[in-house]
Amino acid sequence: MTTDISSLDPRIIARGREFFKSISGESPSIFNKGWWTGKVMDWSMKNEDFKIQMFRFVDVLPCLNTSESLSRHIEEYFATDDANIPDVLKWGATKTKIGGGLVAKVLNKTIRSNIESMARQFIIGQVSKEAVKGIKKLRKDGFAFVLDLLGEATVSEAESAAYQAGYLEVLEAIQKELGKWKPLEGGSGDLDWGHAPKVNVAVKPTAFYSQSKSVDLDGTASGMMERIEPIYKKVMEMGGFMCIDMESLKYKDATIELYKRLRTKYPDYPHLGIVFQAYLRCVDDDVRGLLDWSREKGLPISIRLVKGAYWDYETVMAKQNDWPVPVWTHKPESDIAFERVAKMILENADICHFACASHNIRSISAVMETASELNVPEERYEFQVLYGMAEPVRKGLKNVAKRVRLYCPYGDLLPGMGYLVRRLLENTANESFLKQTFADEADMDVLLENPEVTLRRQLEEKCVTPEPEQRDGLSRFSNFPVVDFTLESERNAFPASIAKIRSRMGGEVPLFINGKEVRTDVHLDSYNPADPSEIIGSVCQAGVAEADMAIDAASEAYLSWRDVPPRERAEVLLKASQYLKDNIHDLSATQVLEVGKQWDQAHADIAEAIDFLEYYAREMIRLGNPRRMGRAPGEMSQLFYQGKGVAAVIAPWNFPLAISVGMVSAAIVSGCPVVYKPAGISSCVGYGLVEMWKAAGLPDGVFNYCPGKGSVIGDHIVDHPKVSVIAFTGSMEVGLRIQERAAKVHPGQQQCKKVIAEMGGKNGTIIDDDADLDEAVLGVLYAAFGFQGQKCSACSRVIVLDAIYDRFIERLTEAAKSVKLGPSENPSNYMGPVVDKAAQENVLRYLEIAESEGNVLVKHEVSADLKATGGCYVPLTIVDGITKEHRIAQEEVFGPILSVMRAKDMDEALDIANSTRFALTGAIYSRSPRNLERAFNEFRVGNLYLNKPSVGALVERHAFGGFKMSGVGSKSGGPDYLLQFLDPRLVCENTMRRGFTPIEEDDEWVS
């Protein structure tokens, strides 16, 4: 087929050139930049954003019935800084708001009347009288017409009935005038051009039946038929022509069915047409099918061929429904199909009348030459163009072909605006022939080029450019550096800060609620565990009243804090991080004194706090960017998150700043204001958060410092209906209690509570028989006795394979005996006091258990001098002969007692390792690839370390947390942590209006 047309190509092009010549210098009125409409068209073609706003504004305009409403919409659509907004609109947009009054009203009126006159350009009249008048004028100019009644979607049978009535009304009106109209040239009798009825109407069938649905083909065709038949009868009565328009693909089969029923019911009346759309991939089959039907039934037909007006809509629907795209995806393919199908119809001119409906001079020329080649008689085909469009084309057509019919919509401006938008789109689309011809002034050779050639060229030009990576302007997260004691400055900074803090401490520490200090009568003294006579601070204790005050403050703050943009919330964390960095030595010193941390341990705690702030800030920015879901065009579906509500943070003393800052900052950056209850023992370190958030400029009420006894305020906070999240780190017993209480919904409670609980551990380290003992001995020593074993990650069970047992134990015990014990202030000491007297008592109790259950290998104590100071010292203890049934192998001690357990092989070692209720951390030292892999898979704990100690987890790199009875909730410092404070929300916008949708860069558009 292609070859056929190609052979005509020189003639088609020659004819096209003549056509162009005959209209040279003319331009459609809509592109006339002297007029408002022309300006808008020009702006629209230059600026895609403006075009979207403009066309959407046109769409909504008929609804804007009041001056206020109009003003507001003008402002919303056009009050931007974009220099590309036409002045008249911009001025209107800014002035309507400020000026108000008369100026605004005048402006609004101007804008409305400009747009309405723009619409009127495409509509022959708003009421039937106007329409009839317009038709009369057209006929005077020598053009025939086809009349179409604009209609909004009919959603009910009442509306469909009204639509039908509208048609009948205009037919009545025409009938009255009809007699007065002379036939168009060549006319004899009543027929234009000697063969065509003067009256010609188009009907959109779905508007006549509100219950149309594709699943119900028969019902839909019947429903349409019922209301269209009376109109057809009226048309026949007037000797007119009726064409059934084709709408979206969904109703194509019902429409063809309707045509067949109507055509069959009135077999002797030939003036019934139907439309086919060349942009549909199925157009050849459909046209061929109807031609065959016509021949079979002996019923002549009439076809209007168009390119199709719902290309965006059909594509969007297909993509959204995951259907194959039913239209050609390259514009030239539609042009090719148009020429091909036109030829098919012209070849059947004996049974099919043809209306060629296109503004494309190449397509028109092709039809003319094909008809001429096939010797099709003139009365068997005519040309149609849209009213108000492409005036030069219609003029040229009339010059050449004479038989030109204008498609004339009439009706209310409200549905008219939808029609206007479609026409504007048609005029401004990049691939529009009109735009290319009259606005872009493209090369004539290209315009007349065989579309096959165009297609090939376009496909060749297509090339994929990779998308640039997105950045958020923030450096990638990296951990704060570990303290480097090779630097003299670091070695000197600690004693200096300790002296400084020591000189200041000891005073009263107030609560901090809703941005204000609050003092209470009940105090708790926090002391130095190396010297209990040294008081760090006298901390005010909250009671129920203060707890309620704090919850109310947080609850009030929630209403605004949740809506602060994620990026801004993140910035507050980054400021807080800077404060910690600036004060790291003083903050470390406070921990050395209050909880007995060694210098490096204290520094690591602040560093971890910094890491949490930096990491969660970035995480919130990541999560705060709404994530587009799916890529369907015409739809913008975005997933984002909202803070759950007030978070109660119940913190432990062992990582007194890090874990507190971690839980608190995660809540805050997520939009959840916090009521923070530090551990009593480390409340002075906890007060550091008050200073930190002040320095960061956090709004009042978002962070509330509320130390107090668990027995007094613990349950009260957990039960409170206004608390939405409880973030807890501490013992299993307390964690489970919180979980159970929080699951109960209390009166007035608006949400189910979320509990994040990090609980205990009983962590094992396996020593394989090929372990590198240089590393294993020091690793176990550090994991078991670093910070006196007071870490939930601490190694409390070392599981040693038989073959290496003696050698390992020998080196381990010697190593354990070699370390120095004493105050953590002195950096030569490896181990200091436990955190307080209660901890000391608890460890000593477990020491008795250990001694009774196993054999003591090491019981390394501080000197008698130090003992005499009253510091909270306990011996560094290693016992062996422990099996998994022993209490010391099952219960968390939280102190420097290490159990040694013997395993005959790796199976047994793994069995022992997994034999507790906990699943927090673990480690294995091995140089057997297979055993390392087995441990990877079968040593089931939250954080497992291969050839590394089980402690010292870093934010992100070692995102931390366990399962079984070690915790509920996802790893802190990990990618899933913030989700626990957040409720996901999804907003899905249908961005298509009137079949028109902006194309997003990441749309899965057709290729």
Added chain:
Amino acid sequence: MTTDISSLDPRIIARGREFFKSISGESPSIFNKGWWTGKVMDWSMKNEDFKIQMFRFVDVLPCLNTSESLSRHIEEYFATDDANIPDVLKWGATKTKIGGGLVAKVLNKTIRSNIESMARQFIIGQVSKEAVKGIKKLRKDGFAFVLDLLGEATVSEAESAAYQAGYLEVLEAIQKELGKWKPLEGGSGDLDWGHAPKVNVAVKPTAFYSQSKSVDLDGTASGMMERIEPIYKKVMEMGGFMCIDMESLKYKDATIELYKRLRTKYPDYPHLGIVFQAYLRCVDDDVRGLLDWSREKGLPISIRLVKGAYWDYETVMAKQNDWPVPVWTHKPESDIAFERVAKMILENADICHFACASHNIRSISAVMETASELNVPEERYEFQVLYGMAEPVRKGLKNVAKRVRLYCPYGDLLPGMGYLVRRLLENTANESFLKQTFADEADMDVLLENPEVTLRRQLEEKCVTPEPEQRDGLSRFSNFPVVDFTLESERNAFPASIAKIRSRMGGEVPLFINGKEVRTDVHLDSYNPADPSEIIGSVCQAGVAEADMAIDAASEAYLSWRDVPPRERAEVLLKASQYLKDNIHDLSATQVLEVGKQWDQAHADIAEAIDFLEYYAREMIRLGNPRRMGRAPGEMSQLFYQGKGVAAVIAPWNFPLAISVGMVSAAIVSGCPVVYKPAGISSCVGYGLVEMWKAAGLPDGVFNYCPGKGSVIGDHIVDHPKVSVIAFTGSMEVGLRIQERAAKVHPGQQQCKKVIAEMGGKNGTIIDDDADLDEAVLGVLYAAFGFQGQKCSACSRVIVLDAIYDRFIERLTEAAKSVKLGPSENPSNYMGPVVDKAAQENVLRYLEIAESEGNVLVKHEVSADLKATGGCYVPLTIVDGITKEHRIAQEEVFGPILSVMRAKDMDEALDIANSTRFALTGAIYSRSPRNLERAFNEFRVGNLYLNKPSVGALVERHAFGGFKMSGVGSKSGGPDYLLQFLDPRLVCENTMRRGFTPIEEDDEWVS
């Protein structure tokens, strides 16, 4: 400085050329491919993976004390298909396992002895006697020596003391021989070359003090001094030389301090040296500092300059601790520094003796020419190379400079292997001078090139190539196509399938537990709501015994299913999906009959089930790929997930297949076997899951179909200690009860339970005054009455702005009256019966409430004929006059009752919209950009739709779920959903052994 050396460059290069000439044709023995070692070196240089395995194997070898252990490790390290494994190892690896016995033993012995002899090449002796003998031989060949005692890390003071004793022992042994040694050439008296002590030892200071730490500079230096001083005294007694070696940067300052203390304490004895490493960025400052100190104190010193042996280690540590990298990051920079610092030392030859320790001929030549240029006397500098390395270099040096000293380690093979690995690395590193010279046979000009030139060239050559994107071989997720009723085949398929299902149904439906059908005596009949006399199936009901059986089966299956690779679990889902695709019409037909779904609604339910399977399969593959955390070299930290345990799935009837399959497949793909309790009303649809999983080949016990009365087995399942996850979709009342019960930990329970509950909604749709009513009317109609309003997402409140109220209501009520009601089987009907008689009663009860609270606008009922059939019909009802206080505005009806609520403006509309306990879905129709944005932010529900109906959420695109009392847990079909069934685990491996680590592609290595 650079210029200075550059001016010498021609002379340096000339000398280098001569040097090369003098050794032409010679090669270090280690590269001799005729020998086993040479082969291994060759293989290692050609294959990075083999090199890593080989060197790691060398490292672990000394630990492998039994034949079994050796065999096992050979197999683990080398039993791969890699053709690059040397035959002797490969054969050993495969044969040791099978053959066992004698062959294995012989092979093992060969391998061990090969590697040991490899090590011996670099070690002068294992015991002092051997060492002395070796030294004697070296001296005979004209080389001086410096002796170094190999040591493992000393982890205790006992080990440090033993190490000290070792030194004293070898010194004693030497002392006995010393008298017999003639001085080396030019020697007069006892001194070699006329100026150098014959005895020369090197000490590694940290080995002498196990409690060394950088934070404790003074204590560390003292600790080292205490044990090194006796050795130094012994050396002095023998008239020898002692050099303090430099180890890692961490101890550099303590080492310098030690040197100063020792040098000061014995000011008159000049033969004390120290080492500096040219690869440190601080090397210039350090050397300058010691030279200044020497001048100031008037104490001559001696410096050995090396490039440095811990480059990988220092870099890895810095990266892991987020410190600035302390070493030069480009090899030529170290070479440049070496030449620069050598010059500095030579310029101070009057107070500083210099030992140039390098194998690099360019570096050596530069030192020679610089010394010559500066007229440094020969006795002020010497050259050192390592024993067993670079024999041609030492030979060349001896020819030219005479004064060559070999660095000779001696000691046990165990620490010797660590030393061997370092030497092997040095020989095989790409940037190694030795490798380039003797293995790669690089161009001499390049080898002798000024390193400044080399550096510039290398920097210029560097270019970044983008990483290719990772794929997993699976197409991207896309939703299953919506049914397209324009296709005749679809329109015909439904009635055919309905007839087929109808012909088969009505029989007994068994339970399905652990892969077997189980029948019980108690049955529940499921019926067609359009005709309750039609029985769909008689479903066996589980009691407590059957529930326990199902939980036990799941619990047992968990132990293996959790370890099935995620990809394999995903494949099962994809097979299940294929089954649904193949049977979509039959499955739809079952729903039409059992729950009264319209064709399209039923099809959409199966499509959603397919989507869940396809999406969760891909999600698990995504999550199943361990995610590397951090990029620190020397560490491989991976985050991955493990299924929590047995999941109980309690499903609703309204999306009987989709929601069931969603919850069940999420659990299963996560590794959690399922006990599935379908809703009684839709148990036959639920049985479809049995067929589906059978078709997919899911192992027995992973899915258990367990229908039963909630009152009988509900609490029992929820409370069961072996249940880890409860996934529920249904009413708020039941959801909250489950939550509360599940929070209690029962005896024997190993984990805290996770509850995922999707509960109710009371969803509002706002109609703004500029809404496109064509879309809004149809959208609300569909959202409110689609599937009889029995969706948790259904619109049950339409909130209409005053200005558009009348027009909207008029169109809505007309539209509502136009739709057809009747059996869902007939596709022309818009609305069918509700799901059962109980639902009918419930809706009718709410209808009374609605009628009493508001004004009925529409009460559209089925015909009397249909009513008479006894079908569960209720009227389609619209009431207005509803305010937010009304029950009908607050309680979930789950049926076709729509409340109309009037709002004066958007503020009030949003207030009404948010005024319930629920927060599930919502919608707004508006063409005001600002109001759409407000709704985006302030209409706080899980799924909000802009200009779209609130129903019909698609998997992924509209990930579904709410908050407040609408649910706990994250959106189904969304990216966070599977996380709820998973416990995160992290495994962090220290990949560095003996300072050697494989470099991963995504390491954050130095640039």
